[in-house]
Amino acid sequence: MIxxxxxxxxxxxxxxxxxxxxxxxxxxxxxxxxxLSKPPNIDFGQxxxxxxxxxxxxxxxxxxxxxxxxxxxxxxxxxxxxxxTIAAGGGYVNFYADFRKFSDLTLSSVGQLNSKYGFVxxxxxVRVIVEHTSVNPLHPIHIGQARNxxxxxxLARILECRGHIVSRHYYIDDVGRQSSVVAYGYLKLGKPKxxxxxxxxxxxxxxxxxxxxxxxxxxxxxxxAKAALLSDEAAKINKRLAEWTSIAAELEEKxxxxxxxxxxxxxxDENPEEEINQLNRAYEDGxxxxxxxxxxxxxxxxxxxxxxxxxxxxxxDSWDWESDFVWSNRxxxxxxxxxxxxFVYTEDGVLEFDAEKVVCTLKxxxxxxLRENYEVPPLTLVRADGxxxxxxxxxxxxxxxxxxxxxxxxxxxxxxxxxxxxxKLVLYALGYSRYADxxxxxxxxxxxxxxxxxxxxxxxYISFDEVLDEAVERAYEEVLKRSPQLPEDEKRDIANFxxxxxxxxxxxxxxxxxxxxxTWDRVLNFxxxxxxxxxxxxxxxxxxxxxxxxxxxxxDFGLLKEKLERELVLTVASFPDTFIAATEYLKPNLIADFAxxxxxKFNTFYNALPVIKAxxxxxxxxxxxxxxxxxxxxxxxxxxxxxxxxxxx
RNA sequence: GGGCGGGUAGCUCAGCACGGAUAGAGCAUCACCCUCCUAAGGUGGGGGUCGUGGGUUCGAAUCCCACCCCGCCCGCCA
Numbered sequence: 001m002i003x004x005x006x007x008x009x010x011x012x013x014x015x016x017x018x019x020x021x022x023x024x025x026x027x028x029x030x031x032x033x034x035x036l037s038k039p040p041n042i043d044f045g046q047x048x049x050x051x052x053x054x055x056x057x058x059x060x061x062x063x064x065x066x067x068x069x070x071x072x073x074x075x076x077x078x079x080x081x082x083x084x085t086i087a088a089g090g091g092y093v094n095f096y097a098d099f100r101k102f103s104d105l106t107l108s109s110v111g112q113l114n115s116k117y118g119f120v121x122x123x124x125x126v127r128v129i130v131e132h133t134s135v136n137p138l139h140p141i142h143i144g145q146a147r148n149x150x151x152x153x154x155l156a157r158i159l160e161c162r163g164h165i166v167s168r169h170y171y172i173d174d175v176g177r178q179s180s181v182v183a184y185g186y187l188k189l190g191k192p193k194x195x196x197x198x199x200x201x202x203x204x205x206x207x208x209x210x211x212x213x214x215x216x217x218x219x220x221x222x223x224x225a226k227a228a229l230l231s232d233e234a235a236k237i238n239k240r241l242a243e244w245t246s247i248a249a250e251l252e253e254k255x256x257x258x259x260x261x262x263x264x265x266x267x268x269d270e271n272p273e274e275e276i277n278q279l280n281r282a283y284e285d286g287x288x289x290x291x292x293x294x295x296x297x298x299x300x301x302x303x304x305x306x307x308x309x310x311x312x313x314x315x316x317d318s319w320d321w322e323s324d325f326v327w328s329n330r331x332x333x334x335x336x337x338x339x340x341x342x343f344v345y346t347e348d349g350v351l352e353f354d355a356e357k358v359v360c361t362l363k364x365x366x367x368x369x370l371r372e373n374y375e376v377p378p379l380t381l382v383r384a385d386g387x388x389x390x391x392x393x394x395x396x397x398x399x400x401x402x403x404x405x406x407x408x409x410x411x412x413x414x415x416x417x418x419x420x421x422x423x424k425l426v427l428y429a430l431g432y433s434r435y436a437d438x439x440x441x442x443x444x445x446x447x448x449x450x451x452x453x454x455x456x457x458x459x460x461y462i463s464f465d466e467v468l469d470e471a472v473e474r475a476y477e478e479v480l481k482r483s484p485q486l487p488e489d490e491k492r493d494i495a496n497f498x499x500x501x502x503x504x505x506x507x508x509x510x511x512x513x514x515x516x517x518x519t520w521d522r523v524l525n526f527x528x529x530x531x532x533x534x535x536x537x538x539x540x541x542x543x544x545x546x547x548x549x550x551x552x553x554x555x556d557f558g559l560l561k562e563k564l565e566r567e568l569v570l571t572v573a574s575f576p577d578t579f580i581a582a583t584e585y586l587k588p589n590l591i592a593d594f595a596x597x598x599x600x601k602f603n604t605f606y607n608a609l610p611v612i613k614a615x616x617x618x619x620x621x622x623x624x625x626x627x628x629x630x631x632x633x634x635x636x637x638x639x640x641x642x643x644x645x646x647x648x649x
Numbered sequence: 650g651g652g653c654g655g656g657u658a659g660c661u662c663a664g665c666a667c668g669g670a671u672a673g674a675g676c677a678u679c680a681c682c683c684u685c686c687u688a689a690g691g692u693g694g695g696g697g698u699c700g701u702g703g704g705u706u707c708g709a710a711u712c713c714c715a716c717c718c719c720g721c722c723c724g725c726c727a
Contacts, residue, residue: 033667035667035669037667037669039670040669040671040672040673041670041671044670048669048670050668050669053669053707053708054707056707057706057707063707088670089670090670091669091707092669092670136727173727175727176726176727177726177727178726178727348725349725370652371651371652373651374651375651376652377652377723380724380725383725385725387725389724389725389726389727390726390727391727413721414653414654414721414722415720415721417652417653417721417722418653418722418723419722443654445654445655445720445721446720446721478689479689481689482687482688482689483687498689509662509663510661510662510663511655511662511663513654513655514654514662515654515655515719515720515721519661521661521676522661525661525675525676526689527675527676527690528674528675528676528689529661529662529663529674529675530675530689532689533675533689533690535689536687536689536690537690539687539689540687540690542687543686543687544686544687545686547686548686581666587666593663596674597663597674600674603690603691604691604692606686606691607682607688607690607692608691608692610685610686611686612686613685613686627686648687649687649689
């Protein structure tokens with residue numbers, strides 16, 4: 001007898017028993033919910049109902065008196081997993097599991113389902129596209145952006161284990177001025193071969209080119225302002241000029257050769273800014289030369305991304321080029337359709353989308369969680385020169401996604417909340433309300449450096465690679481201290497999965513809505529509440545099982561009487577519930593928290609009670625089965641957030 | 650000005666979707682525990698106006714209202 005969700009089975013029994021008792025003692029009463037929840041302490045049972053507090057007032061009776069009546073009417077003997085119920089705490093009905101049977105059910109289930117345990121399949125599998133990362137191909141992924149792939153990949157893993165058909169997409173935003181800027185710099189340098197990791201190389205070109213272009217532009221503006229006798233304006237420009245001049249000095253010191261070359265080459269151009277704008281237009285028009293150039297730089301940068309992603313075991317099923325949607329006329333087709341709707345208007349030659357009108361006409365305020373008096377700002381769809389904007393193109397992309405999926409989850413920073421809302425409203429305006437309803441913006445907050453925001457244009461960022469390098473390096477120091485006897489390649493291997501695991505865990509563990517200030521200590525934690533801690537616990541369980549070197553054939557689960565053992569069984573039994581909550585509410589951090597809590601309990605158990613040497617053998621076998629269950633659940637939980645579960649470390 | 654998100658121990662964070670029993674961890678700090686299955690571990694101590702003020706409720710960190718502080722957004726940028 002096994003169950004894919006042992007705790008839910010217990011809960012169902014409690015619900016049935018309570019409903020029966022309620023009907024029997026108070027037949028006239030109708031309640032909305034049975035208010036069953038986990039009590040704060042295992043001593044109060046494994047489930048408790050606060051129902052009697054709600055009924056007390058209605059019936060003008062004391063809660064505890066009601067609880068006692070319900071308890072005495074409870075048909076306990078009809079249920080296999082309920083040992084007893086008790087009225088306590090002023091009016092709670094506490095349900096106690098029959099731990100012999102409950103432990104048996106739980107540990108047998110985990111043992112048999114093994115690597116599938118916990119991953120309760122949905123009854124309603126759908127095709128889901130998770131779009132994540134989508135860092136512009138201009139510079140390496142920096143630590144602020146790295147939160148995105150870690151969350152996105154965990155979401156994809158979780159949804160997949162839930163039984164959905166998941167596809168992971170990377171949207172390459174190659175349309176826009178910034179791509180032309182880096183391509184321009186690359187061209188000026190004579191399309192050099194990278195002498196380092198490709199994205200790092202491209203990032204340097206981008207930053208230096210940005211800086212030189214910005215200086216060039218500000219200098220002209222300054223002269224113009226001075227000539228026009230606009231002294232306030234000139235002063236403002238001068239201030240920014242000073243900022244960029246100091247950035248230039250910084251860059252010149254850091255990368256003198258590249259800086260010198262670009263300075264000389266860009267200096268040859270009369271008007272670099274205009275060259276960039278031309279390149280941008282040519283690219284949108286699909287002119288072969290521009291296409292080849294921008295694709296070449298972008299591909300170069302993406303090659304670097306792939307290396308990083310390979311390191312952290314993040315994969316994509318599809319790389320979607322924004323430019324393809326422009327060239328294939330998907331964008332213009334969407335625009336044509338939008339123009340026939342009553343929700344767009346032209347103002348000064350610019351096509352605008354009236355988001356507010358959509359919300360009012362289709363009465364979406366309540367549904368979208370907007371205040372009645374809030375007016376959604378309009379969205380510009382097409383510039384006066386006829387070119388499209390980012391969100392416009394994203395509409396075409398979103399429709400393309402819905403040709404392939406029932407649900408779309410976009411992992412995008414919360415600073416884009418308004419744009420994502422407007423995009424959703426465009427879907428409604430086009431009549432695709434089913435799409436809109438299944439369009440999810442998974443928003444996360446920024447990671448900043450102490451004192452300032454990261455800025456790729458200014459070259460102020462810590463790259464994800466640097467963080468990973470440092471993490472692995474520090475992990476290696478730890479391995480040297482703790483396991484000097486291991487062979488060198490094993491040390492390196494451990495340092496790698498520990499360092500990378502630590503970073504992945506740290507970025508998934510905090511609630512995505514919280515802003516994070518990056519510090520090394522924060523990400524490179526090797527103690528409690530970190531991946532290394534959970535990994536260590538897993539390795540520890542493996543070690544016990546290795547030493548035990550036998551299958552627990554004679555386990556008597558009735559002998560697991562210690563509170564620590566029962567808490568462990570209960571936690572293991574609750575994993576499916578946690579998994580379901582994580583998928584339904586899209587909260588990967590629940591998985592990290594769960595893994596940490598389970599590791600905590602297991603370590604306490606480990607320090608307090610012997611496993612292999614426990615007497616009698618039936619108890620020892622039961623503890624071995626428990627250890628194995630913990631091992632399996634830790635492994636499964638870690639796999640959901642992409643962290644290696646090692647057998648040794 | 651409007652919108653969104655955040656504000657819980659000295660620091661970093663859980664808990665809030667679904668209101669319940671003494672508000673939990675880690676770091677830091679102090680004192681302990683390896684003849685014993687991995688000490689990246691465990692045990693114990695001290696440390697809290699849950700931003701502020703109202704309200705709803707038998708009961709509020711959790712729900713509602715107002716306000717304060719921090720961040721982001723409100724572009725013919727992405």
